[in-house]
Amino acid sequence: MMFMLSLMLMILDFSIILELKLLSLNSSSILMTVLIDWMSLLFMSFVLYISSMVIYYSNEYMMGDNNLNRFILLVVMFVLSMMLLIISPNLISILLGWDGLGLVSYCLVIYYQNIKSYNAGMLTALTNRIGDVALLLSIAWMLNYGSWNYIFYLDFMKNDFSMQLISFLVVLAAMTKSAQIPFSSWLPAAMAAPTPVSSLVHSSTLVTAGVYLLIRFNYSLSMNLMMILLFIGTMTMFMAGLGANFEFDLKKIIALSTLSQLGLMMSILALGEYKLSFFHLLSHALFKATLFMCAGCIIHNLNNCQDIRYMGGLVNQMPLTCCFFNISNLSLCGIPFLSGFYSKDLILEVLSMNYLNIFIYLIYFFSTGLTVSYSFRLVYYSMIGNFNFLSLNCLSDHGKIMLKGMGGLIFFVIMGGSMLMWLMFPTPYFICLPLIMKMMALIVTFIGMFLGFEFSMFYLSYNLKSLKWLKTSLFFSSMWNMPMLSTFGVNYYFTNIGKKLNLNIDQGWSEYFGSQKIYLNMKNMSMFSQFIFYNNLKIFFLLMIMYIIFLT
Template identity: 70%
Template sequence: MEMICLIYYIGFLMISVLFFFMSIYFMIYDYTLIIEYNLFFLNSSSFVMSILIDWMSLLFMSFVLLISCMVIFYSSDYMHGDLYINRFILLVVMFVLSMMLLIISPNLISILLGWDGLGLVSYCLVIYYQNVKSFNAGMLTALSNRVGDAALLISIAWMLNYGSWNYIMYLEFMKNDFIMELIGALIILAAITKSAQIPFSAWLPAAMAAPTPVSSLVHSSTLVTAGVYLLIRFNFCFSNFLNMILLFLGCLTMFMSGLGANFELDLKKIIALSTLSQLGLMMSILALGEYYLAFFHLLTHALFKALLFMCAGNMIHNLNSCQDIRFMGSLVFYLPLTCTFFNISNFALCGLPFLSGFYSKDLIVEVMSMQYLNIFIYMIFYISIGLTVCYSVRLAYYSLFGELNFMSLNMVNESSLVMLKGMGGLIMWVIFMGSILMWTMFFTPYFICLSFFMKIMTLFMIIMGLMLGFEMSKFNLFYSLKSLKFYKMSIFFSSMWNLPYLSTLGVNLYPIDLGKKYSLIDQGWSEYYGGLNLSFMLVMILKIFQKLFSNHLKIYFMIMVLWLIFLLIFI
């Protein structure tokens, strides 16, 4: 088994390096390649498979392959002892190939193939550990994504009006066409379901039922980023109205998930909510027209988020599958290298200067500050930055530096060299890739002119978030049952503003309950006065007649006897 993992690891790594250098070449010479392959002819109609190769698709594919090769290498030890590890590795490879098909497709049909491939394989991976919780989470993931699939199918039907499904050809000059506006709206619907924006956010934390290597892949560069990538490709055709809706949803998701992560106790769910927050950031800046910056943050975020999940997986692995951060603490003494990687990734997530996350995040916030926007958007952006630091500090306090609340007799140590090598393969990219991409992607640097206070606003919010996170962790403020108001508030925020109740119970429990009420009418009075009671009454009357006809002589003599008794008594 380790041999198969090694083959995939080496193959993916080599192709990733090749794609990276090809993307730089395509970037410098501004090449775009569209390859069309005739599959077959039918009644003079040619069925063509189109492939789009430009610097964007090549760069994204190189990142996907780099992360997936490290995840497969990491999985060979993390999933060691699993009876069906072959199936697991093949599912991960299918997942990556579906994403690759989506990336290189300039055609809505082939995008749908990759899109559905991601949805189906993600369902198989979420239910990999077969229990009730996993099955529920898998069904929620699959059904939430089906909404987006349906939107893509409808947009395919609408694109028949243009005579071709190669959307790349029509985006620019059909921008003001009503049909293209409809297609844009449907694409946004598809993207917000796949990238779990409000109101479809409930499935993302639920998908944490999957094994940790899968979470690492899903949350960094494959499933949830597919929606953002699709919007990056379609960004030319969105009207101002659609952009404003997308901006509002992105900001709301970013704020909601940042707030929810501060009240969450599950290690993987905290990191999942941080992914949701970053996706909201990408959506927001994309809605402001800066698709380059959204792509830049997509790449840098993929690296540190994959590493964060891998570190979390190593911690969970050592703590006998315990994911509650209240049982962790002082792990820096037991898992020093893992905690170092974890801290560096957390710093990159917060936007610490000169790590990869800083280059994209700081640029996004400063470009947003230069736009003509209202105070709501401006404040939501900065508050979300503060909340990111807040939950990162809280997570570090609970897991790395606080008191160890785990079993006294434990074997928490860094015994797995393979898992450490898998994480070590990403750490240098987490530190340096932000600056490398900054130098290669932006030939013309962004010139940002802000006042002193607006310039240091990011730093101010980071310090505020750090202080608040430390205070929350230290005094355990929101988990105290002394104040019922605080407890209710924490329940509300950790349940993502009751979104799971709306998107799970709201779409299955209440309709089923309504169905029960309707069935009382349907199987009650309407049945009683309808066909059922009619047949019942007919059967009952027939039985009475049958008794009469079967015993008519006996009944005749009995009536005659009764008549004689009556005569004797009354006459």
């Protein structure tokens, strides 16, 4: 229904703003504002469809869990927070949805209660708090305009200092939520959540909230801000693509792939093409949700083993899951005529049309090649290579409900891109490029495919001779040491100073001059009094003798 309504609003080029009065006191009224246009309705229809498939899928994936109802309710709360964020043209109600996403994601990340989950949950929550604070500050600055409905002020207040500051704060908030450098480390850590949650988080809800907010704010971004965002987006894309080629955890590879695509969305948005960013956001949501569901199915069948080195030859045991997995993977690579191709190819061609420097051009195409490379490395390790799992196993496509959940999305993974393109761009982009630049996207795709396949054929042994190689590979696979900086780098020095302060001040000087000293003095005095009370007869005799001596 939402999808059809979105199409109607798109054709009519029509937006609706509803104001719902919640409370009216004297002459002050509290209004809840709702913005309904083609963009919000289309995004909501995608989020609702994907989340319905994910909840249906988790019925079997989480089977036997003691708290299944709690899990489903948390997921529903998560989706509702996202809905609130999508339909808000008002910074206050956006903050409600934004914070709802942050808090519920914390509950979902720590769902499996162990030390790894707690650490990941804490990292996720605290990184997102930075963005929440930025959003609160922008709410405070927006007081200058007399209302929080930012949608009215974006364009004509563009050169105002307050609006520039608000834009900067909103970009900061979006960077934390969408895990751009230097806030990237929480995204792979959030893999501690159950797989259905990962599927939802990394396709259409939590990480896309930042991109969606910037799509709404795109009219107010200044040139300098967009250049900074472009640089950060491309760096994130490159870093994540490089890291995924060195990773062995199945879910982490797909998480880094999400990070790479988020960098792509951010950077094309920074070039002013917000519609293309939104288009890629939607098509990416489809194939990423399917990819995670397939990964969940494989992990489920391999007795919760996530290391891709244990997999191999799965195409013989789990043909249908592997078929879905392959289609989603090829869509991610941008193989022609699958949904990923339409958005990715268009983005690369629009970039080639723009007059920008060689650095951006190279890093874009290099990152695209890396995307294809890690996808094919993943395919080699899980589908084609030797079977490395236990000789006694029960691998098969036995999860009927899980397969139905994935089957509900696979049609859109194949057809969704072309369908969306015809709907969203009634006037096609006119792209005029020389043949070699036109073919560049495909050439890079095939080179990446070849390299990913070749690199995974031989497994590099980590011996002492290749210590330099080991260090390099550790550096790349640990996202340029970012998790280290955002955990150990942030915590260690403060806790160390705290320990020293505790020893020297709280348990040192202030103990000596304060409570402990008073306690010791009182104790000594009471012991002296006690001594006197115990020996009062002797003291009387002594005093009597002294008195006699004194008299004589």
